[in-house]
Amino acid sequence: MQGAQRNSLRLLQWMMAASLALPIALFAIAATISYTSTLDIADREIERTLDVAHEHALKVFETIDRSLAELNEVVRGLPDEVIRAREPVLHQRLKQLADSLPQLKSAWIFDANGKSLVNSLASPPPDQSFADRDYFYAHVDQSIGTFIGASLTPRPPYQGARFFGVSRRRSSDDGSFIGVIQASVLPEYFESFYARIGSDPGSFFAMGRADGVVIAHFPRLDRDFQLDPGGPVGQKIAASPEHGLMTIAWPSDGIERRIGYRRIAEYPIYVSAGLETSAIRARWLGTIGQHLVFGIPATALLFLLLAFAFRRTQHLQLEAAKRREAEEALKHSQRLEALGQLTGGVAHDFNNLLTVIRASVDLLNRPQLSEERRQRYITAIADAVARAAKLTSQLLAFARRQPLKPEVFNVGERIQSLRDMLATLLGPGIEIIMRLPAEPCLVNADAGQFETALINMATNARDAMQGKGRINFTVQAATNVPETLTHLAGSHGFVSITVSDTGVGIPAARLGRIFEPFFTTKQVGAGTGLGLSQVFGFARQSGGEVTVESAVGQGSTFALYLPRVPADLLPQRQAPNTAPAVAGSGMSVLVVEDNIELGNFAADGLTELGYSITLVDNATDAFAELTVDADRFDVVFSDVVMPGMTGLDLAQAIRDRSIGVPVVLTTGYSQALAQQGSLGCDLVQKPYSIEELSRVLHRAARPRRVRDGAAE
Template identity: 90%
Template sequence: MQGAQRNSLRLLQWMMVASLALPIALFVIASTISYTSTRDIADREIERTLDVAHEHALKVFETIDRSLAELNEVVRGIPDDVVRSREPTLHRRLKRLTDSLPQLKSAWIFDAEGRSLVNSLASPPPELIFADRDYFYAHVDQNIGTYIGTPLTPRAPYQGARFFGVSRRRDSDDGRFVGVIQASVLPEYFESFYARIGSDPGSFFAMGRTDGVVLAHFPQLDRDVRLDPSGPVGQKIAASPDHGLITIAWPSDGIERRIGYRRVAEYPIYVSAGLETSAIRARWYATMGQHLVFGVPATALLFLLLALAFRRTQHLQAEAARRREAEEALKHSQRLEALGQLTGGVAHDFNNLLTVIRASVDLLSRPQLPEERRQRYITAIADAVARAAKLTSQLLAFARRQTLKPEVFDIGTRMQSLHDMLATLLGPAIEITMRLPAEPCLVNADAGQFETALINMATNARDAMQGRGKIAFTVQAATTVPDTLAHHAGSRGFVSIAVSDTGVGIPAGQIGHIFEPFFTTKQVGHGTGLGLSQVFGFARQSGGEVTVESEVAQGSTFSLYLPRMPPEVLPQRQAPNTAPAMTGSGISVLVIEDNIELANFAADGLTELGYSITLVDNATDALAELVIDAGRFDVVFSDVVMPGMTGLDLAQAIRDRSIGVPVVLTTGYSEALSQDGIAGFDLVQKPYSIEELSRVLHRTARLRRVRDGAAE
């Protein structure tokens, strides 16, 4: 018991540890999975946003490129002086172009010296030379197609936002350089677009040239940025020049970001889109925070409940330790309560038996008693002893203090035999009705436990009727069974034993608790609540079930269901045992009995039958005799209940030491046997007769000789 209590406390401790460790482990696993999932989702968002930024940049540059090509066609082959003469018309055309394209700040046509022939800003244009601008001198020596310049500040008298140039070379018909057509593109146009599509916290966009010059940046910067091609960003782009996804600290501000990049078709331009890794982690934190909002209180509540359960269990076990000496009395107090009701009837029966024995002994002591009367008195004593032994056996079975063994018996017959005992138990003010089946209803169960369960149900019914009313016992083959037995029903089904009363009934709120141990509605000192729990345990252990139907003020019906057995398994009724005693024929018996009077009785009786008897009063000395010379004895006959080593301990020791002498045990009461059984040893129940004892010893010795002969 103490070991079980320690195990329960240890289990609660492990459950408390698990209530923290398991959620933490699950949280760590879930966090890892969630972080991976959050990062994958972020990567997909970056890819989608990058697709939008790439398509936008491609369309912008294609539109500008196409517009420049159209302007180039307009002025192709026209001398510069003709272009100047058409300046007002060309100015209006350039202005319409820049007005229609919000990404353009201005459009220009330059001659070979870098002077502005026409632009969309002023008409006529000021006499300024722009040959030092990269969008101009990049085309002087060779035709490089469309050129995209670096961010520039407008040159006075022109004002406004910074820009970068997109330009194309003007060639003469013979291929000579005659000037440049240029469009000034606003970086803020891209940055404004990026601000619209990058509304998520931590969003990032950049557009730059392949040499590292950044043309547009979001969030906006107050300075120009040029990335080192040999730096971390340049190296990672060089490893996958067309497109990729990288995590890097951005050089302009040092913030770590998850960035996707892609080259814009044939243009020497990259567009990038990304998210700050802190923003990705913030998303993850938000997701995990939602789990923690529910998980932490739930875990804390579970831990608190387990802690309270642990503390409560400690308290209950401490209380149980203080009451350990009375525990067995508590377990059987309900049966003792019923025995208290039976005390008057049992005392009456025993006094009648003792009166018969005492009178017969007195009459036998008279001189010159006729033989016929002497035999009659002897027979009366023997009958009284047999009736007393039967009554004792019933009481031990009721108290569950004898060896419990399942057996096949007829419920109807057993109920009929219990009628008188139930009448005594319930009292004269209760009318008993028994409805028993005409055909046998066999079960395989412990008969003693069955009787105890029946008495418990009857006692419960008596108390519900306050000692006055009607109780009906009904035995029948069950036509329906509880749901818990639906998958157990075999070909024979179940036997139903119903106990119905006319008592006060059970409130609906208490029906779910009546089979719980120690639950009772009786006053303190009038019941322990163990009776119906014994019925429940017996039913479940026997493969059956117990149910209750009740209505307040209308009474209750308890139904006990037990598996039904086929008729052919019923043992054949044996004739009364009147076989004569078996002579010993020199059989040597080691008798162990601590009661000297009973020991002498057994020894004298067996000696007269020819047995050779060695008498010992304790098991320790008997084991010493066997160790010295076990061959002297054919059989060991030992009482079970003895101080120190019990008879069952002795039998186990003989078996463990491989001493080849069979053991026969005897007892009238043994809690050890009621709990553990006889462990395969022969048992003679007290009180026994010399004839019965001689037959068991003779049979056991003979079986040993047959076994030893076969071994030889």
């Protein structure tokens, strides 16, 4: 009995110990997981907050930089005496600038001695030198671009809040120093912004220069502060200079914080955001306190732990789903924006061309029209159709879906042959310099598209120089190619064609968009925005690449890279498209066209030239005609894009059945044709003329004697 009782007591003790040990073990596991999760969440919050602070600072400095650049343009080339004479007007302009930008305290223009020529605070400015300010003397010896100074106190008689200077050098035409343009920026503007976005307990923000000078701080400091580059913070930033996360005691107040930092692109400035580690621990303790409250007994603790894990996972998945939806919405909006831009440009240009055609048709219908005016309206219609075809060709070339007609030609000879036309096109104010190689540089590409690309680049260069300047055309075997072509470089390499100008250059912010369709910086009516996009599409579709290097005020250099072919290949010549129509002399043509109006147009035109025409509106019926009696026809002329069986399908079926009738294809655009080619068939590009069609049919048709012999 006693033994049984002792065993019962021992069992109760073990159960008591277990009732304590199990909750403690579960609590320890839960505490570890919770602490790790809290740290991860805190890091993500810091990164998101840092994204906001970085974007805000970048926009502010870019806005100030643009404003300084505009001010520099206003006074560029003006002597100090002229600036002083215009001081009242310039003062009002600087005052409007400072009033329009809440981050600015004032704006200044200094002469070479550090005296204010004009500022936004006082008119006229006091005769006082600021040559000892960092924003001034930093520019005296050399051009360093945009300089961001340390926090300063206004010098009497000027008053107000502390500021730091953002300045740029004023240089004469020969590059010598003639003064400084400066904007006084308020640190409290940044600190107020940080106070709005840093509402969580323990939030921290700072902005400082790369040398450690802190120019904005939240919570605000009542003294100047500079980080030691050799200290713990400086060492961690030096190890990862672009961005990073660290846990460190911040030197200004000794409080330990979890801090993320990031450098602002193109500026020697860092922004940082963080949380006090005590605040992160408080979050974790709050979470653990909930477990303690609901963690007794052990079964309840286990249940609540699982429920918490489930809710936490569900919350994280929900956040991830929302983030994916936001990313998809952004991508969709970007696609819609590009589509809207493309659609608007196409509609604008095609409506202009259709207006010319419609007006010409209306005028042709007028009675008693003279022959001279009739020919003029017919010519206008033909020109509008040609421009519409060119616009379509450029669009398809940009999309890399335009079937090209490659031929081998010498790039140097082709450019030399265009010299007279380029001289006329560019005007007498443009000096043309051509550096062409002595040895042939052969490529296999569409010669017409190549000439169009060269003219587009030259025209773009002319417009950038406003009709006066120098354009260099250079052809050579490429020694270095863009990274996108390194994996494609064959045994023969690439030929580079560079077009350099002495124009105004392209701002860095616009370099990424210059190849977009209908993107143009020209005035309305001065350009369609399709020139450079045609160059881009032609280069990519020809297996090459196009690059651009540019700096504002230093001109631009466009480089077109095309695959080189062996020098022993001779260029192939194409017959001119202006040759007359070829009479049919009874040649039998099977015309396959689902568009009845277009089919009738081709049939009527060919019939007038003496061709025997059989017209069907689908490829299935055409194949049936050929299956019954293929010897009736000398050639098949078929559209590519048709419902059901396409023209390519028909050509393949004729080849598979060994039907000896040649096929000529026609299309305005076919994705399958652009991807697969024309299966060796001749191709007539829409819109086509009856003269062109007759020449291609006559060239492609099988000899009449073969057909006649087969029919006997």
